Each structure stands twice: as C-alpha cells, then as structure tokens.
Amino acid sequence: MNNSASGFPNDPGIPISGSMGLDYKWQNGWLAGVAVTEGYVNPTFSLGGGYTQNQASLNLYTGYRDHQWWGNLIASAGWLHDTSDRQVPIGITIQPNNGTTNGYDLSLAGEFGYEFHMPILIGHGDKAAFAHGPVVGLILQQARIDGFTESGSFTSLSFADQIRNSKVSVLGYQANLDWGSWDSFAQVAWDHEFDRLDRMVTASLTTTTAPSYSMPAVVLGRDWATATVGTQLKINASWSGLASFTAQLGQQYVTNYGGLVGLNYAFGQEPTSPIVYKN
Numbered sequence: 001m002n003n004s005a006s007g008f009p010n011d012p013g014i015p016i017s018g019s020m021g022l023d024y025k026w027q028n029g030w031l032a033g034v035a036v037t038e039g040y041v042n043p044t045f046s047l048g049g050g051y052t053q054n055q056a057s058l059n060l061y062t063g064y065r066d067h068q069w070w071g072n073l074i075a076s077a078g079w080l081h082d083t084s085d086r087q088v089p090i091g092i093t094i095q096p097n098n099g100t101t102n103g104y105d106l107s108l109a110g111e112f113g114y115e116f117h118m119p120i121l122i123g124h125g126d127k128a129a130f131a132h133g134p135v136v137g138l139i140l141q142q143a144r145i146d147g148f149t150e151s152g153s154f155t156s157l158s159f160a161d162q163i164r165n166s167k168v169s170v171l172g173y174q175a176n177l178d179w180g181s182w183d184s185f186a187q188v189a190w191d192h193e194f195d196r197l198d199r200m201v202t203a204s205l206t207t208t209t210a211p212s213y214s215m216p217a218v219v220l221g222r223d224w225a226t227a228t229v230g231t232q233l234k235i236n237a238s239w240s241g242l243a244s245f246t247a248q249l250g251q252q253y254v255t256n257y258g259g260l261v262g263l264n265y266a267f268g269q270e271p272t273s274p275i276v277y278k279n
Contacts, residue, residue, distance in 0.1 A: 011050070013043030015258070021059070031063040037078075048087035048094060055080050055105065068133070071112035078105035082145060088155040095155045101148035111137035111170065128179035135189065137170035149206060160202040160212070167194040172226075184231040185244075193222045221252030230260070240264045 016039065023033025037057045044050035057078035064071050080103035088095045115133040122128050143164045150156035172189025197219045204212040230244025241263055248256035 011043040011045055013041045013050075015039060015041035017055075019059070019262075023061070029065045033061050035059045035061070037076075045086065047089065049085035049096070051082060051084040051086075053080060053082050057105070068115045068117065069112070070115065071110070073110045074108070076105070076107045076109075078107075079103075080105060080143075080145065084148075084150070086150065088153070090155065095153035097150040097152045097156045099148045099150040099156075099159075101146045103143065103145040105141070105143045107139065107141040109137065109139045111135055113174065115176075122179060126179070128177055130175070130177050132173070132175040135170065135172045135174050135187065137189075139166070139168040139170065141166040141168075151206075154207045156206045158204040158206050160204075162199075162201060162217075164199060164217075165195045168192065169194065170226075181234045182231060183234070184229075186229045187227070189226045191224050191226055193220075197222070218253060220254055221250070224251035224254075225249045238266050240266075 017037055018039075019035050019037040021033055021035025023031055025031040035058075037055075037059060039055040039057070040053070042050060042052045055078045057076050059074060059076045061072065061074040063073075082101050082103065084097075084099045086097040086099075088097065113133050113135040115131040117129065117131050120128050120130050141164075143166075145162045147159055147161045149158040169192045170189050171192075172187055174185065174187035176183065176185045199217040200214040201217050202212050202214045204210070226246065226248050228244055228246045230242065232240055232242045234240045242260070243262075244260045246258050246260070248254065
C-alpha cells in the first residue's frame with residue numbers, strides 16, 4: 001500500500017503471488033535450489049481507474065551453514081506486463097486513457113549472520129533449542145518499464161522508459177526457538193537505501209505537437225524498519241508447513257505489510273528451513 005505524497009494520487013493494492021521450487025541439501029552444509037514465482041497486483045487510483053501488473057520470475061538460491069555461521073544468496077529475474085487505466089475528470093466528463101507495456105525486474109540479495117545457541121527448559125522438563133544473533137545483508141535491484149503510449153481521449157499521454165535502481169543494506173537481529181515439532185522465528189532489521197532518489201518521469205502530449213516534459217517520481221524515505229515473525233510446523237519426517245507475517249514501518253509515504261504460507265516436502269530426509277527473503 002502506498003500513502004501518496006502531496007500532488008500524487010493514492011494507489012493502494014494487495015499483491016498476490018505463489019512460488020514452487022526444488023532444492024537439495026548436502027551433508028557439508030550447502031543447500032541450492034531453484035523456484036518459479038507468479039505474481040499479480042491491481043492497485044487503484046484515487047481519481048478512478050488503476051493499473052494491473054503481472055510478473056513471472058525465475059529464482060536461484062543457495063545457502064550455507066557451518067555450526068554457528070550461516071549465509072544465503074538469492075538471484076531473481078522477473079518479466080513484467082503492465083496494463084493501465086488512467087481516468088481524468090474534465091468538467092462533467094471522465095476521460096479514459098488506456099495503455100499497456102512490458103518490463104523486467106532483476107535482483108540479487110545476500111545475508112549472513114552468526115548464532116548464539118543455548119538450550120532452555122520449558123514446562124515439565126521439556127527441552128527447546130534457542131538461538132539468536134546478528135544479521136547483515138545487501139539487496140541490489142533494477143526494475144525497468146518500457147515506454148508506452150496511451151489511447152482513448154485527448155488527455156492521453158506518451159511515457160518514456162522508466163528505470164529504478166536500488167541498493168538497500170540490512171542490519172538486524174533474529175531469534176529462533178526450536179521446540180519439538182515447532183520452529184518459531186522473529187527478525188527485526190533496519191534498512192537503508194543508498195541509491196539516488198531523484199528519479200524523473202518523462203511524458204509527451206499525443207494530440208498536439210509540443211515538447212516533452214518531466215516530473216519527479218514520488219521520493220520515498222531512505223530508512224525504514226522491517227519486522228518478521230513466523231513459525232514452521234514439522235508434520236512428519238517429510239512434510240512441514242510454514243507461516244509468517246512481515247511489516248515495514250517508518251518509511252516516508254509507504255505502508256507495507258504481508259503474509260506468507262508455504263508447504264515443504266523433503267525426499268528421504270528431515271525438511272529444512274526455507275530461505276525467506278524480502279523483494
């Protein structure tokens with residue numbers, strides 16, 4: 001959900017996506033896998049209309065654990081298809097403006113950390129494994145939307161290509177409680193954007209000859225906090241389920257929160273905790 005800056009319309013939306021993947025874990029602590037993801041979001045404009053974005057992506061990931069040290073790396077390539085419906089009130093009329101375009105989304109995310117392990121007693125002599133420690137990460141991303149021309153009315157515009165680069169650092173702390181069939185976790189992190197924020201959007205009129213003009217895109221905050229809580233249930237030796245909730249707090253003009261539900265099947269071994277990352 002995006003809370004608008006002054007002069008920009010609201011565009012709240014609920015993205016929905018699903019993933020399916022396969023990974024393999026070696027006895028030396030390495031894990032590698034591949035997953036495909038299909039996503040969809042349909043935000044609406046406060047003045048009417050909205051846009052639809054469909055994304056299909058291929059994700060490659062690897063992770064490593066050596067006693068108390070751990071790390072993971074995820075590379076993702078996504079293909080975007082956007083359809084827009086921008087409505088402009090002119091007097092007592094509503095002028096429709098429709099367009100369609102494509103794009104891509106490339107990202108590379110890595111995290112590593114260290115865990116302090118300590119056994120604890122719960123209830124009637126039951127034992128649980130408790131681990132906690134710092135997390136450091138970096139997320140690199142480039143998203144591009146191809147230029148497109150609207151049609152439908154005299155208010156239609158032609159937009160140039162748009163590119164957004166992002167370099168976000170992650171510094172946080174996480175905790176994990178492994179108690180019987182339950183494996184619960186929580187993480188809080190401070191995120192900082194290093195890339196430029198002064199991106200411009202260039203448009204041209206389609207019904208008359210005139211120079212193109214540029215306006216600044218919404219400038220979001222450089223710093224924000226992210227909190228994630230979740231649990232994994234080991235159903236049996238092969239099946240496990242996962243549920244988590246994530247909230248992004250404190251970023252200028254943005255309110256972002258979401259949930260994840262997953263199911264994991266391990267061939268011939270105990271299921272492993274999945275790699276969970278932010279996009």
